[in-house]
Amino acid sequence: MSAESRAGRPKAPRPQRSAAGNVAFAAGVLLVLATAALGAFAAVALLGRAVDPGPLSGVVPDEGHHALIVGGIAAGGLTGLMLPVILFGMVRGNEDTPRVDPAAAARKVLAVLVFDLLLLIVSFLVAQLGWFLPAQVTAVVAVFAVGFSWMPLAMVPRERLGLGGGFGKPRGPSASHQAQ
DSSP states (O other), rough: OOHHHHHSOOOOOOOOOOOHHHHHHHHHHHHHHOOOOOOOOHHHHHHHHHHHSTTTTSSOOOOHHHOOOOHHHHHHHHHHHHHHHHHHHHOOOSSSOOOOOHHHHHHHHHHHHHHHHHHHHHHHHGGGGGGGHHHHHHHHHHHHHHHTTTHHHTTTGGGGTOOOSSSSOOOOOHHHHHHH
């Protein structure tokens, strides 16, 4: 399909959202942001208890604690961000964007938890640099290592992981051609 044939079509008017819809959307965004922040705080608190007087105290050096905190922020924030979004996808739907079925939602939650485990493993490995490096350098390395650890997974097609469905049908001008 060329750009010329698309230019000749009239644009469909976008439906306007009501004031109640705007309030509901704002409440949903605030809920998702609040759960992301609370998830980050909860993960950091749990990791702090596991490291300081807990079972990981002999394995993680004092200069590596910041790396685990970075990993906890990433894992807890991601979980707190994605779980409400997945749950919203299960209960919200219409004829254009169908609901996410429970099996697909369970796969998405499992994928988030596996990714959280990857983030925690990366942060634990970076924390081991605390045996050789000062705490500030270990924290900087942890930010980059945890922050970029998702890149190899981003290169794998979502369909290979069983997550290809997304939330609803594809939108845009090519959506009608994909449905045919």
